[in-house]
Amino acid sequence: MxxxxxxxxxxxxxxxxxxxxxxxxxxxxxxxxxxxxxxxxxxxxxxxxxxxxxxxxxxxxxxxxxxxxxxxxxxxxxxxxxxxxxxxxxxxxxxxxxxxxxxxxxxxxxxxxxxxxxxxxxxxxxxxxxxxxxxxxxxxxxxxxxxxxxxxxxxxxxxxxxxxAPGGKAAYHAGLSVASNFLVALTAMAQRLTARAGVPDELAQPLLGGLMRQTLENALALGPRDALTGPIARGDVGTVERHLAALGDAELAAAYRALGRQTVALAGDRLPDAVRLRLLALLY
Structure with a gap:
């Protein structure tokens, strides 16, 4: 033993x-x-x-x-x-x-x-x-x-x-932190926005929770690229403009823009070059 x-x-x-x-x-x-x-x-x-x-x-x-x-x-x-x-x-x-x-x-x-x-x-x-x-x-x-x-x-x-992999420990832990800690931060960010829209507190959890669970299941089952939906993936520049105008908070806007740029990269060649450039101009 x-x-x-x-x-x-x-x-x-x-x-x-x-x-x-x-x-x-x-x-x-x-x-x-x-x-x-x-x-x-x-x-x-x-x-x-x-x-x-x-x-x-x-x-x-x-x-x-x-x-x-x-x-x-x-x-x-x-x-x-x-x-x-x-x-x-x-x-x-x-x-x-x-x-x-x-x-x-x-x-x-x-x-x-x-x-x-x-x-x-x-x-x-x-x-x-x-x-x-x-x-x-x-x-x-x-x-x-x-x-x-x-x-x-x-x-x-x-x-x-x-x-x-040798030397991979910090990247491994960063990946876990993104998956866990940042998911919590994103939940709080989404709740701030729905509260600003007048969604009652008792409805915010089922409203966001159902969508987040379904999205996470799709991302794990299909892979992030195939699971991606929404205005950026569609190249809907006008909707992104309206989102940015509605944020009204510098920290929220900075987080939205940073995540938006990652979403543009994930969408890849689904976006025409001209649309990608227009989106990136908004998100920088």
Whole structure:
């Protein structure tokens, strides 16, 4: 049975450690934290492991998960390397969405295999995360041998591992942010406009929600280009002019223009050259 030590008693670390324990293929050795009470709660949730507040107390493990905030990963790796408790040939990994395995360089210099494993999942509630994790896509990058071993770990947790291209972590995370965070921002933008049009609050959600769900389903099923509809895709310059006149807000207008230019590019050769130029003149 492989062994796992978790550094950090937060929600992600607790969730992954609990899943590893439940898999029956991994033994949680140590759970590391700074404060005794959160550390005790973490160990109780995981259902295994020994509480540790001193890196010198750690036992040699096959895997070490650095489940700490992104800004602390490099310093945590430095501390672990200085403690000399992670043996050469073991795997140390973090779960940052944007950070790469290079954050663990001090450990790699000591012969440790380093990588990152990012589950595309929300760990807001660890109990719910453990119950719902099955099928979660897990992005891997880093040392080849480390990634191979982490593929097995991700599968044991119930995840679906896949590899990122070298140097692709920031673009990967930006893509997730666009798909998630910007979708929320677009919802707020659309609600501001429908409110300005006099749409009652109780109708705004069904009005926009139904259209957004249908559009997203079409984009995923057909591909963005084939799913694209609307005035820009039709080359309706007059409607775009009326939209811009109705916005009445510099920030909304800037967002509309930026997204409009992306829509023109997506429409591609569906637009005659003359129409494309007229649209772009409005959108710059």
């Amino acid at each position: 492989r062994t796992l030590t978790v550094m950090g008693a937060g929600r992600l670390g607790c969730s992954l450690a609990r899943l590893a324990h439940l898999s029956g293929h991994y033994q949680v050795l140590d759970v590391v934290g700074r404060r005794p009470e959160p550390l005790r709660r973490a160990r109780e949730f995981i259902g295994a492991g020994r509480e540790a507040t001193d890196l010198g107390q750690l036992r040699a493990a096959d895997f070490y998960l650095l489940s700490v905030p992104d800004g602390e990963i490099a310093s945590c790796a430095n501390d672990l390397a200085a403690a000399g408790v992670a043996p050469a040939g073991c795997v140390v990994f973090h779960a940052s969405g944007v950070g790469e395995a290079a954050l663990l360089a001090p450990l790699a210099e000591r012969g440790v295999l380093t990588a990152s494993l990012h589950p595309a999942f929300s760990f807001a509630d660890p109990a719910r995360a453990v119950a719902d994790f099955a099928g979660t896509l897990c992005a891997l990058e880093g040392d080849e041998d480390a990634c191979t071993r982490l593929e097995a770990l991700a599968l044991a947790l119930g995840g679906r591992p896949f590899r990122l």
